[in-house]
Amino acid sequence: MYLNGEARVGEGNEVAHIDLLIGDKEGHVGQAFANALANQVESHTSLFALIAPNLIAKPLTLMVPKFSITGMADVVKIYGPAQKAIAMAVVDSVYNEVIPEDNVENICMICGVLIQPDAKDNDKIYKNNYEAMKLAIRRAFTEEPSIEEILNEKDSVIHPFYQGP
Incomplete structure (x- = not known):
């Protein structure tokens, strides 16, 4: 069994969109985590969420870029503000008891991270990804949205694209 969460925060080129899977390291998510790390895809390099080099976030979190990494500008955005934002959101979710601390060594997370190629503002990239990841984690652990909410809102919401x- 696994948990899933999703969140979109911000606007314009710095919008953040997180797709999140959380599961046991010994289960299906753990297997997918290991496979994604071991079988890198060109231009979509998976990476750990780090607060800083040599200080990894726990539970272990693997970031998977949704857009191709095509040059150093993309590398700096994903390995800079996005990576730190995701890591800080994970650790703060443990600190704030959304993720049970006694579970951090048993679970892992995989998150798809949207960093648009035209994004320029690193502070907005950080802020939006931090907020989106925290929201996706909370939604995963509280199993939001409920099916009732989905059924009630399905005909009144607008898809951005x-x-x-």
Whole structure:
């Protein structure tokens, strides 16, 4: 069994969108975690969420960029503000008891991270990814949204990239 969370925060090129899986290291998410780390995909290099070099976030969190990394500008954004934001959101979620501290060595997380190629403002990249990751974690552990909320809102919400039926 695993938990899942999703969150979108911000606007414009610095918008953050997180897709999150949380599960036991010995289970399916743990296997996917190991596979993603061992089988890197060109231009979509998976990386650990680090607070800083030599200080990894726990529970172990693997970031998977949703856009291709095509040059040093992309590398700096993903390995800089995005990586620190994701790591800090994970650690702060433990600190704030959203993630049970006694569980941090038993679970792992995989998160898809959206960093648009045209994003320029590193502070907004950090802020939006931090908030989106915290929200995705909370939603995963509280199993939000509920099916009732989904059914009640499915016909009234607007998708940002498609406004059709």
